[in-house]
Amino acid sequence: MNNLKLEAVLNALLSPHLIKDYCPNGLQIEGKSEIKKVITGVTACQALIDRAIEANADAILVHHGFFWKGEPSEIRGMKFNRIKALIENGINLYAYHLPLDVHPELGNNARLAQLLDFEVLGGLEEGNPHSVAMYGQLDEAVSGEDLASRIAIALHREPLHIGDNAPASIQSVGWCTGGGQDFIELAGHKGLDAFISGEVSERTVHIAREMGIHYFSAGHHATERYGIKALGEWLAREHQLEVGYIDIDNPV
Template identity: 60%
Template sequence: MQSKDLEDYLTALLKPEQIKDFTPNGLQIQGCKDINKVITGVTASKALIERAISEQADAILVHHGYFWKNESYVIRGMKHDRIKSLLVNDINLFAYHLPLDIHPTLGNNAQLAKLFNIENVAPLELGNPLSVAMQGSFKQEWRGEDFATLINTTLERECLHIAPPSNKPIKTIAWCSGGGQGYIELAAEQGIDAFLTGEVSEQTTHIAHEMDIHCFAAGHHATERYGIKALGEHLAKEHGLEVLFVDIDNPV
């Protein structure tokens, strides 16, 4: 498959033009023209690049790429080392940020819903089909402690559970993969029992306590493994590419 054809396919699939993002989506670093082997991972770190080189991959496909808003334009230091490695080895770098978070079947939020058997999935931002935060419900009620254990087992990472004073049972949940802690207040205002995300901030604890909502912080990396993995598996199935998902450990 040629690089241009892969980019066109991913553009048609993920529709990055629909949502304003903090980084360019698509082909960020041009490499070889023909692509047969793809490495997928959460972040285009030096470790992931080195693995792609050792695997003789033609392309890397990630959720977190380069050239973020307010990032320095200067290519030096860590950025220089990463980009040089890609260029010298003729490896393409594709990155899809928010378009991958919100994709209805392959996205990070969709994959979390699948992992935790969340039903009645809908946007948390009512009326916004491109909402980066979602809401849904469970068939059965969960005790906060038991749901925390389920998160730990499923995502293979110990989550932070901030329980409200009522420690109420959980029947409804909102979630946003990665750094979505800013949506907890909206979830609480809608009477949702729990909120799941990757990160928390200092004020998150006070919001959870004062607005009577459970909060689970399960790690930015851990909540965003599954979209890029699902996307790679989709490409392998639909286009016969050799795809290898590489999970570079990150406790954050």
């Protein structure tokens, strides 16, 4: 497939033009024009780039790419090394951030709900058709300890659980993968029993305790493996590309 056609295919699926983001979405670094093999991963770090080079990939497709709002614009040091490796090896870099978070089928939040067996009821941000955070419910109420165990088994990572002053059981839940911890206040105001995000801040613990809501920090990387993996599987299935997923371990 032509590299610009692949961008058009991904844009048609994820509609990045509808979502205000902190980085450019789509083809960020242009490489060879013909793409047969794609490597997917969470972040375009040097380790993933090196593994893609070893695999003779024509393209890398990630959730966390380059050129974030507020970062230094100079291409030097670590940024230079990453971009140099891509250009020298003719590898295209595609990145989709918030558009991948919010996709109703392949998105990080949709996939987390599927993994944890949540029924999705809607977006947590009322009035926003592209709400990043979601909310839903469990078929049966569970204890905080039981939900923590479910998260650990599904994501292969023990979550941080704050349950002080929270309900004895959990049936309604909100979630936002990655750095979505500040949506906890919306979850609390909505009267949900629990909220899950990837990262945690110092303030999050106090908010959870004072609003009387269970909080689970399940890891930024751990909660965002599944959208990019699903996107790659969709590409392979619908467009007959050779696609491989590479997980670069990250405990955060």
